[in-house]
Amino acid sequence: xxxxxxxYKTFSGDQQALVDITMEIEKGEFVYxxxxxxxxxxxxxxxxxxxxxxxxxxxxxxxRNVARLGTKAIAYLRRNIGVVFQDFKLLPxxxxxxxxxxxxxxxxxxxxxxxxxxxxxxxEVGLAHKLHQLPPRLSGGEQQRVAIARALVNxxxxxxxxxxxxxxxxxxxxxxxxxxxxxxxxxxxxVVATHDRNLLESANRRVITLEDGRVxxx
Amino acid sequence: MMRRLFYFAxxxxxxxxxxxxxSLLTAGTVGATLFVAGLYVMALQNLEGLALIWGRTATLTxxxxxxxxxxxxxxxxxxxxxxxxxxxAVLVSPIEALERFKARGASAAALVEGVSxxxxxxxxxxxxxxxxxxxTAVEKLALQTRELPGVTDVDYGQQELExxxxxxxxxxxxxxxxxxxxxxxTAFIVSNTIRLTVYARRDEIIILRLVGATNGFIRTPYLFxxxxxxxxxxxxxxxxxxxxxxxxxxQISIAVANVVGGLNIHLFNLEVxxxxxxxxxxxxxxxxxxxxxxxxxxxxx
Ligand SMILES: Nc1ncnc2c1ncn2[C@@H]1O[C@H](COP(=O)(O)OP(=O)(O)OP(=O)(O)O)[C@@H](O)[C@H]1O
Ligand SMILES: [Mg+2]
Numbered sequence: 001x002x003x004x005x006x007x008y009k010t011f012s013g014d015q016q017a018l019v020d021i022t023m024e025i026e027k028g029e030f031v032y033x034x035x036x037x038x039x040x041x042x043x044x045x046x047x048x049x050x051x052x053x054x055x056x057x058x059x060x061x062x063x064r065n066v067a068r069l070g071t072k073a074i075a076y077l078r079r080n081i082g083v084v085f086q087d088f089k090l091l092p093x094x095x096x097x098x099x100x101x102x103x104x105x106x107x108x109x110x111x112x113x114x115x116x117x118x119x120x121x122x123x124e125v126g127l128a129h130k131l132h133q134l135p136p137r138l139s140g141g142e143q144q145r146v147a148i149a150r151a152l153v154n155x156x157x158x159x160x161x162x163x164x165x166x167x168x169x170x171x172x173x174x175x176x177x178x179x180x181x182x183x184x185x186x187x188x189x190x191v192v193a194t195h196d197r198n199l200l201e202s203a204n205r206r207v208i209t210l211e212d213g214r215v216x217x218x
Numbered sequence: 219m220m221r222r223l224f225y226f227a228x229x230x231x232x233x234x235x236x237x238x239x240x241s242l243l244t245a246g247t248v249g250a251t252l253f254v255a256g257l258y259v260m261a262l263q264n265l266e267g268l269a270l271i272w273g274r275t276a277t278l279t280x281x282x283x284x285x286x287x288x289x290x291x292x293x294x295x296x297x298x299x300x301x302x303x304x305x306x307a308v309l310v311s312p313i314e315a316l317e318r319f320k321a322r323g324a325s326a327a328a329l330v331e332g333v334s335x336x337x338x339x340x341x342x343x344x345x346x347x348x349x350x351x352x353x354t355a356v357e358k359l360a361l362q363t364r365e366l367p368g369v370t371d372v373d374y375g376q377q378e379l380e381x382x383x384x385x386x387x388x389x390x391x392x393x394x395x396x397x398x399x400x401x402x403x404t405a406f407i408v409s410n411t412i413r414l415t416v417y418a419r420r421d422e423i424i425i426l427r428l429v430g431a432t433n434g435f436i437r438t439p440y441l442f443x444x445x446x447x448x449x450x451x452x453x454x455x456x457x458x459x460x461x462x463x464x465x466x467x468x469q470i471s472i473a474v475a476n477v478v479g480g481l482n483i484h485l486f487n488l489e490v491x492x493x494x495x496x497x498x499x500x501x502x503x504x505x506x507x508x509x510x511x512x513x514x515x516x517x518x519x
Contacts, residue, residue, distance in 0.1 A: 080430075102426065
């Protein structure tokens with residue numbers, strides 16, 4: 001599903017965020033990206049949904065080399081990759097429903113379908129009663145769930161989540177991880193970046209650890 | 219397809235509604251500039267009207283050679299009247315010419331006191347058909363007249379007419395250049411104003427891109443927004459022209475009546491109104507496209 005061959009990412013000023021990364025994530029897999037702060041987890045995820053381009057190396061998503069895709073192709077690729085951002089990236093002036101619907105609207109789906117699908121996914125993450133709330137009025141955990149709903153509403157093949165349990169207590173974290181597991185059970189390939197040790201130990205999943213931008217697989 | 223269009227139009231409308239300040243500013247800029255441009259065009263049209271009236275009232279005088287005997291004057295007059303552009307040709311004998319000169323006033327009369335009519339040439343006054351705006355047509359007629367045997371000279375106020383024509387050409391040229399400059403400047407101002415709205419919504423644009431929106435999807439609502447602003451601004455300028463026409467034009471017409479009788483000043487017509495609205499739409503859409511284009515080409519990360 002996702003393959004990297006000798007991928008490098010260097011930021012301006014010789015800041016080497018990723019060095020010679022080679023890895024493969026299978027279709028339907030659930031993988032954790034671990035590593036200390038600054039190890040390069042977010043950078044790696046950004047490469048996967050083409051928010052950044054690799055400085056060097058090949059990156060294949062669904063068998064396609066995405067290193068040199070044009071803007072239009074990137075847009076279409078992203079509809080197939082749900083992303084839960086570290087900072088949620090919700091629009092504060094749109095309601096919960098509208099925030100989720102946006103991801104459907106851009107595909108040109110009929111309005112009625114959008115309403116139905118948006119409602120159904122929000123119900124799944126337990127926010128059916130907060131449809132018309134604005135994100136700033138929600139708790140951190142609720143915002144996280146809106147972000148997950150938006151990432152999943154297009155039924156993507158890949159779900160990328162960056163610190164989805166960032167600053168949530170254990171109970172809320174478990175709820176969130178449950179939602180990601182559910183998506184994975186339906187066949188979505190899931191990649192979760194985290195430095196939450198509890199999560200990694202309890203999950204019993206494959207873990208790819210980054211250290212200073214390099215893979216240190218155990 | 220229609221559904222998409224409605225979707226984008228709806229988004230455009232909503233963002234106009236949600237940012238009334240900036241919308242007013244943009245539409246106002248478009249409207250004010252187009253109003254100025256419209257006034258200019260109308261001023262030009264009125265001047266052309268002036269040239270037309272001037273041409274209509276103008277007579278062409280052909281002076282007859284002294285060698286032509288008095289009985290040879292009438293055939294000449296008849297030949298001139300036969301010209302297509304000539305409505306009337308009137309023979310003015312030296313005596314009549316002298317009388318006219320005396321009629322100008324006491325001092326003129328004193329000047330020619332005791333002068334024999336012999337010193338004034340006979341002439342033929344040509345009243346022109348229909349009227350003309352075009353100097354070249356008058357010039358052609360003057361040339362034809364001068365070539366007739368027996369005609370020594372032709373006078374049709376060429377200097378005045380030429381000056382008016384030159385002025386009109388200059389204004390037309392200036393108007394064209396000014397128009398182009400105004401269009402560029404307005405598109406630029408509009409695009410900068412729109413950039414404010416685009417900038418205010420940069421988070422939305424970034425998020426739209428991150429969830430997979432194409433540039434077209436992001437851009438189109440802004441184009442609709444520009445369309446709305448342009449329509450409003452162009453419409454407002456046309457409305458202002460109409461108001462100016464209703465309230466100011468009659469007064470101006472009266473004021474200039476002393477100088478040029480029969481000149482009706484107009485500050486509005488449907489053609490100009492249409493052009494203003496179309497220009498407004500063009501400016502709005504173009505300015506909007508320019509603004510988002512500059513923003514959209516940047517990288518997200
Ligand atoms: N846009 C950027 N410009 C320059 N350097 C960057 C940029 N983004 C990331 N970096 C650097 O790349 C390295 C990896 O950053 P990254 O955000 O991937 O780390 P991370 O593993 O996600 O950390 P955290 O757990 O704190 O989120 C860091 O040293 C960071 O300073
Ligand atoms: Mg990070």
